[in-house]
Amino acid sequence: MLTDPGILFATLLGGLSRAMILFLLSSGLSLIFGVMNILNFAHATLWLIGGYITFSIFSFITDGMGFAESGLILAVSIIFGTGVMVVIGYLIERLLISRMYERELPEQLLLTFALILIFGDVIKIIWGVEDRSIFLLNEPWEILDTFVNPYYFIIIATGCAVAAGLWWFLQKTRYGKIVRAAVYSREMVGALGIRIPMIYAGVFALGVGIAGFSAGVFLPLMPMALGVDIDLIVQCFAVVVIGGFGSILGTFVASIMVGIVYAISILVWPDGALAVIFLIVVAVLILRPWGLFGTELRF
């Protein structure tokens, strides 16, 4: 199977696009953990909500207002959906998460764990139990004797663009520098007169916004369905553990690793795809608990 270049290419493409979704989710997860020390179990569930919201906006524009379904409408929907998710993320941080900073780790984990259950049912109540996805008509491209959906390339390009944008934001802008400083010493940043609560709310909203954005981008490829979030969050944990918490570069590399390993395992040994990833996680946690790209100091 793996000797056929066409299948190998398609697998690689599928793996890379999966890597992008993992990266977009894990970067938010990792950023939130790095700055606030909160591990957001509900991150993938918020991603799912973002997808459903974008879907609703899309069908409102196409069905309700009579526009033809097109990539442009999807792009507009994604922008609005991301905006809604930023607001939701901000509210969740202000109303719930901000009460938990002084608490012990297990309680913080349990709060976000409870959010998974609550949001899961909220989705059921609002959108029902059917899968939701958007069909965009694309002319398949013929590459290496296989037909591939060109949308894969859009996703990979978008993922890389967000990665670059995030890197630019964290390294070059004033706010990015504040966020990075907050990762190292919250007290010091606070002492410099920067309002820490606003930084926290902003980072959380940013993380949730990126998640909502990626869900919208993936709508034409991956149906939003109940239970997908659990699958994803577990893999995101794998990514942040392998890459190292708080390291965007590590998260990027680990996402690609996990995405491709997952895609190849599905081809070779479908039942064991997740098992293979967990084995990598276990190995990393035992040999290098701070991750491949993290620094030992932070552990």
Added chain:
Amino acid sequence: MKGRNMTDKGQNGPESWLRKLVEWGGLSGPILVLLGLGSLLVPVLVGRFWIEVGTEILVLGLFAMSFNLIYGYMGQISFGHAAFFGLGAYATAIMFREFTGGTEEITILQFFGALLAGPPVAAIGALVVGFFCIRLTGIYFAILTLAFGELLFFVVFSWYTFTGGDDGIQRLLPPPVFRDPTVYYYLTLAIVAAAAAMMWRITRSPFGYVLRAIRENQLRTRFIGIDVRRYMLVNFVIAGMFAGVAGALWGPFTRSVGPLRLGWHESGIAVFMTLIGGAGFFAGPAVGSIVYTFLHAYVTGFTVYWPLTIGTVILLIVLFAPGGLLGVIDAKLIPRILNRGGGEERADNSPKKSGKKRETS
């Protein structure tokens, strides 16, 4: 502590018994006596459905108490504890299958033999998983236990020939005498009570106090010459073994086991029960099991939105009553019984820094 008795008003009557109980075991003392007596009466008072709910409370309560050995006493949160519950359940179920060989006949001796297979298998599983997990703490411990739990879930899920895959193992009928819900209830009660007594003894032993020391500060515990990792591993194995006892009882009770018993949902049940009851108390998970299972049996009667219900309950408890139900009772009642500041059990057992505000008051 000693001067307390001099200010007592009366030494006779039920009040002094209550006081002795509280002095013996904190709030858990009277709660355990109450639960013990109450559980004996359950089959007399209620019908078949609630007897089965009672059995479920006992089995899951034991599971949650075993989880609290890791969470409440050792201070680490495990999201993969159901793996050992499931291993125990599968060990028993596979023994059942081998003994019956497709028929539904099993002798009493074989039945108890199958039950006995659960705990050691779970303990061995916990030894292997624990060997890796105890090297880490906090968030990494949580993720690693979750990863191992899911890993074992996938092994059971995929190993069709041995475990039955996603079909699980069906038709686990206990011997005729134990098929009656009341009889099975009392059997479960006896085993759970014995297991709980053992755990109680463990938490009050020097070993249990070392665990509390590890919970409070690993580094200092190491400095006084204690092999922290060995104690954590032993405790992990003990907790896994008791989860295996609960798992062994589960199969014959529901007549089947499936791979979901190892999944993170099941692990979540132990976490929720412990949180509802109060992790700072030995009896906390037992009380949590009663509340959770009752609520589940009641709420699912008229709505499918059980996750929403339990999620909201957990959210409210985490936000407003992080000590759990017993934490609330403890703060209100114990000072009145003992005529003093109270909170002995909390200072003694609590894994929560968040309780500090109330502790000092």
